[in-house]
Amino acid sequence: MPISASSATAPDGGPAPVVRIRGLKKSFGTTVVLDGIDLDVHRGEVVSIIGPSGGGKTTLLRCVNVLEIYDEGSVQIDGVEVGFTDSSGTRRKRTERDLAHHRAETGMVFQLFYLFPHLTAAENIMLGLRKVRGFSKAEARSIAERWLDRVGLTAKADSLPSQLSGGQQQRVGIARAVAMEPKVLLLDEITSALDPELVGEVLAVVRKLAEDGMTMMVVTHEMAFAREVSSRVVFIDAGRIAVEGKPKDVFQKQSNERLRSFLSRVSHDPGLK
Amino acid sequence: MDYILSSMKFLWQGLFVTVEVSLLVIVLSLVFGLALGVLVTYGPTPARLAIRLFSDIIRGIPVLVLIFTVYYGLPVTGLNLNNFVSAVIALSLFSTAQIIEIARGALQSIHHGQTEAAKAIGLTFPQRLFHVIFPQALRRFLPPWINSVTDVVKGSALVSLVGVVDLMLAIQQVIGRTFVPMPLYVLGALIYFAINYTLSSLSRMLEARYAYIRE
Amino acid sequence: MLYHLNFGLIWKNFPKLTWGLVLSLELALVAIAIGVIIGLALALLYESRGRLCRGFITMYVEFIRNVPLILLVYLVFYGIPTLVDLRYDATTSFIVTLSVYSGAYLVEIFRTGLAAIPRGLMDAAKAIGLTPLQRLLYVRFPTMFRIVLPSLSNTFISLFKDTSVASVLAVPELTYGAQWINFNTFRIIEVYAVVTPMYLVTGYVILGGLRLLERQFKVR
Numbered sequence: 212m213p214i215s216a217s218s219a220t221a222p223d224g225g226p227a228p229v230v231r232i233r234g235l236k237k238s239f240g241t242t243v244v245l246d247g248i249d250l251d252v253h254r255g256e257v258v259s260i261i262g263p264s265g266g267g268k269t270t271l272l273r274c275v276n277v278l279e280i281y282d283e284g285s286v287q288i289d290g291v292e293v294g295f296t297d298s299s300g301t302r303r304k305r306t307e308r309d310l311a312h313h314r315a316e317t318g319m320v321f322q323l324f325y326l327f328p329h330l331t332a333a334e335n336i337m338l339g340l341r342k343v344r345g346f347s348k349a350e351a352r353s354i355a356e357r358w359l360d361r362v363g364l365t366a367k368a369d370s371l372p373s374q375l376s377g378g379q380q381q382r383v384g385i386a387r388a389v390a391m392e393p394k395v396l397l398l399d400e401i402t403s404a405l406d407p408e409l410v411g412e413v414l415a416v417v418r419k420l421a422e423d424g425m426t427m428m429v430v431t432h433e434m435a436f437a438r439e440v441s442s443r444v445v446f447i448d449a450g451r452i453a454v455e456g457k458p459k460d461v462f463q464k465q466s467n468e469r470l471r472s473f474l475s476r477v478s479h480d481p482g483l484k
Numbered sequence: 485m486d487y488i489l490s491s492m493k494f495l496w497q498g499l500f501v502t503v504e505v506s507l508l509v510i511v512l513s514l515v516f517g518l519a520l521g522v523l524v525t526y527g528p529t530p531a532r533l534a535i536r537l538f539s540d541i542i543r544g545i546p547v548l549v550l551i552f553t554v555y556y557g558l559p560v561t562g563l564n565l566n567n568f569v570s571a572v573i574a575l576s577l578f579s580t581a582q583i584i585e586i587a588r589g590a591l592q593s594i595h596h597g598q599t600e601a602a603k604a605i606g607l608t609f610p611q612r613l614f615h616v617i618f619p620q621a622l623r624r625f626l627p628p629w630i631n632s633v634t635d636v637v638k639g640s641a642l643v644s645l646v647g648v649v650d651l652m653l654a655i656q657q658v659i660g661r662t663f664v665p666m667p668l669y670v671l672g673a674l675i676y677f678a679i680n681y682t683l684s685s686l687s688r689m690l691e692a693r694y695a696y697i698r699e
Numbered sequence: 700m701l702y703h704l705n706f707g708l709i710w711k712n713f714p715k716l717t718w719g720l721v722l723s724l725e726l727a728l729v730a731i732a733i734g735v736i737i738g739l740a741l742a743l744l745y746e747s748r749g750r751l752c753r754g755f756i757t758m759y760v761e762f763i764r765n766v767p768l769i770l771l772v773y774l775v776f777y778g779i780p781t782l783v784d785l786r787y788d789a790t791t792s793f794i795v796t797l798s799v800y801s802g803a804y805l806v807e808i809f810r811t812g813l814a815a816i817p818r819g820l821m822d823a824a825k826a827i828g829l830t831p832l833q834r835l836l837y838v839r840f841p842t843m844f845r846i847v848l849p850s851l852s853n854t855f856i857s858l859f860k861d862t863s864v865a866s867v868l869a870v871p872e873l874t875y876g877a878q879w880i881n882f883n884t885f886r887i888i889e890v891y892a893v894v895t896p897m898y899l900v901t902g903y904v905i906l907g908g909l910r911l912l913e914r915q916f917k918v919r
Contacts, residue, residue, distance in 0.1 A: 278822050307831050315828025325823035329841040329916070338837060339827035384823075391827055544899040546863035549874055553895065556887040634765065641767035645867060652770060665781055669774040673766045680765035 227290055228253045229394050229426050230275060234284035237270055244270045246450035248284070252395060257427045259437035259458070262447040263473055268430040271447065272397045275428065276317040277310050288316055288394055315343050318388030319397040322404050324380045326372040332359060332383045333368040336390045344391065358386040362416050378409030385416055389425070396420070398429040432477060438462050446470050491658040491668075498654025499675060505640045505650060508572050510633055513579035520580065521587025522613070535584060542581035547639045550574045555646045571643035575636060582632045590624035591617060623694040630687035634680040641676070651675065708884040709893055712876075719876035720897055726794060726872060727859040731805075731851075733798035734858075738805025743835075745810060756806065763803035768864050772796050776868055789868035797865075801858055808854065812847035813839065845916045852909035856902050873897065 228251035235248040244267045252258050260268045273279040274286055277294050286293050293313045295302045305313070326335050336355035340346045346354065359368050362382040372380055381401055388396060398417065402410040414436050421427060421440050431437055437444055437458065444461040446454035454467045465471045524535040542550065554574035558565060565573075594617055602612040644653035655672045659665045709716075741756050763771070776792040779785065787795075816839060824838040866875035877894040881887050 276826055278825060311825070311828050311830040311833075313828075314825055317826070319823075319826040321819055321823060321826075323817075323819055325817070325819040327820065327823070327838060327842070329845060339829070342833050342837065343828040387823075387827065541895075541899060544860075544902045545895050546860040546874065546898065548863040548866070549877070549891070549894065549898065552874070552878065552881075553887075553891040556881060557891060560888055638765075638767040641769050642864075644769075652767065655770075656773070659777070665778040666774075669770065669778045673762070673770055673774065676767060676770065677762060677765045681761060684761075684765065 226254065229289060230428070231287040231290075232271075232275070232284070233287075235271070235274060235281055235286060236283035237267075237274060237279060237281045244450055245274070245281070248447075248450075248452060250445065250452065250455075252426060252428060254426055255424045256442045257421045257425075257429060257440055259441040259444045260428060260430045260447060261432070261434070261437060261444060261473075262453075266447045267450045268447050269399055272319070272399050272428060272430055275395070275397055276314050276319050277305075278319075280304060288313070311343075315339070315391060316394050317397060318391055318393035318395075319399065320381070320384045320388050320401045322400040324372070324377070324384045324404075326380055326383055326387070328372050331369045331371055332364060332375065332386075335372070335383055336387045339387065339391050354390055355386075358390045359383070361419075362386045363412070376409060377405045378412045381405060381409075381413050382416055385413070385420075389420065394426065396425050396427045398427060398431070400430050400432065402431070402433060434462070434474070434477060446473070448473070491662060494654050494658055495651065495668075495671070498649055498651040501648065501654075502637070502640050502650040502652075505568070505572055505575065505643060505648070506633075506637050509575040509579050509636050509640070512572070512576040513583050513636070514629075516576070517580040517583025518587055521584045521591065524584060525588055525591040526609075539581040539584045542577055543585070547575070547578050548642050548645070550578055551642055551646060567643075567647045571640075571646055571648050575639055575643070578639065579632060579636050582635065583629065586625060586628045586632060587621075589628075590621040593624050594620050623690075627687045627691040627694075630683055630690070634683050637676065637680055637683075704889060705886060706889050706893075708886050709880065709889045712880050712884070715871070715876035715879060716873060716894060716897065719871055719873035720901065722870070723859060723862040723865075723872040723874075724901070726790075726797060726862045726865060726870075727855060729794050730797035730801050730858050731855050733794075734801030734805045734854075735851075737798070737802030738809050741802070741806045742809035742813060745806070746813065760803045760806055763800055768796075768800060768861055769867065771800060772864055772868065789865075789870050793862075793865045793868055793870055797858065797861065800861070801854065804854055805851075808847050808850045809843065812843040812850075815846050816842050848909070848913045848916060852906065852913070855909070856905055859902065859905065860898065 230250070230252040232248055232250040235245050235250075236243070237245040244265075246267075248267075248271060250258070260271065262268050270279060274281045275288075275293070277286075280294055291313075293310075294305060296305055296309070297303075326332075327338065330338065333352065333355045336358060337346075337348070337351040340351035340354055341348065344351075356365065356368060359365050362385060364379060364382055364386070367375060367379060367383075372383070375383065384401070401417075402413050405413065410433070414433065417427075417429070417436075418440055429437070429441070439458075441458050444454075444456065444458050445452055446461065446467065448469050454461055454470050461470070462474070465474065520535050520538075524532050524539075527535075551571060551574040554577070555567060555570040558570055558573075598616055598620065599612060602616040607615065640650060641652040644650055644656065647653070649657070651672060655668050659668050662668075741759075745753050745756050772793060775796045776789060780787075820838065820842065821834065824834045829837065862872050863874035865872050866878060869875060873894060877890050880890045884890075
């Protein structure tokens, strides 16, 4: 079932946001993780999501590509509700097959890479292209090679993940997600598990993607990066958006008390003061 | 059905022999297996090599071949033992080899820092073994050991092939007289099942009990 | 010692042993092939169906694992024909028994293997939009096989040793061959001095070959 790209317009007459989240709530058992999130992400925007651990940042991302089914609220990608269908007025959870189709429109890069260990770098990228997008083996291969080139790993196309460094694996992970040409790219603390000297190469790739206009939602602890690359920064604490705004405003003004204490705990960068 | 009830006496005797064989094997293999297991973990290299060779050979051949070799082969060396003793010897060799491996695994899993700490407070080797190593190794040893006990019980069924009248042979004999195989096979299966399932449940329970100790 | 070693009689009858070894390997191969099918099917069923189905699978597994193989062999060969109007020869009977036997062990191996797949890997597979069936075929199965390869190797070698039980049905595998020579030539020491290394060496060769295979397919 193809996902129809909506040509709806926002109330102000501009193009509708790629991702529209309203009243998102999610609990795990008795723990409330997301307590009413409202967020819009427009085409070409890079939204950085920062906040203390357990605040719900990762859960938010996982609701966007429905790796978690949210309890209440709505998540729409290009106007289409991702988690539920609304046939005849009743809200029903989508089937797994349905969800698979929706997930093809988003891309996710994980903290622990999760490359398929039995496939080479190129094959990791080709799997989605062939089985979900329906490309032939040759077409998929050429697309994969193009993306490997863009992340600087042409030489490693036929290497297995076990033969790659952490930074290289993560770049393949990025290529795997982006090759599917998703409407929005979800990055979940993608440098947190990397050795410090490998972080730079990965951030360089993300920076380039942002420059090329990729819509992204980035959960990160790299404050300098967030400040430099984002169009907007969102501070999530205790399941709600506590602060939202342009990077300069968020980092310099530090209007919120909890934001201040979080930043002082996290950053060693005097430039953020 | 009448036959079955009157044959119960024979089955009962057979079961008794099975239990007898199993218990003897368990005790013998535990004693030798533990001793050799300690030796293969901490002993001098020649001993370690010899024991590992022994263990690998015994575990590399089928139990049945071991039983036949001992039963038919021992008389040739002048030792004329009856079939019961031969069977017990053969099964004990098999089980000992298994226990050596289990013990080795359990002992080696104890971090060598424990040994160093024990040495540091002046304990001798036997003291270290009994007060520091064994207590910790015990929980790694017990569950797999209980599983090896079920292997002994299952293996004991093979002694029927050298004429020891255990439960398995008793079943065969009763079938020979009464010509009703299925009920007897099923009954026999249930008896073996009852024994072994109880043991393996015990093993699982122990494993779960010990699982909370994380390190 | 009044025993004179005479290997001549062994070499005269050597084909019985070599062909017996071949048959033992064949029996083990067929049994593990069928067992893998049974084990995979039941492992998948186990995690996707309800309590009743899982109960039956558990009963099957526990029954097979706690009953001696020889009893199962007799039960299938002598017992079942009295219930059902089926006649089969000893070899077929043994293959059926050993396959069902190996299936029970393999269910556990596959269940553990499937559970050992990192959840994040399945997340990644979901994230690129693969359907459940695609995830099963292209990610779960390949990953699981690499995880369980060592257990599969050990199971195969165990099955190879278990084929010795077929000798009670006069299936002409290696142990039967050894016993035949034993009874017909009384050369006990010699025959088992030859047969024991045959089992050992074969076991080691298989182990070595499978370890090589494992290294080809290492996960992570």
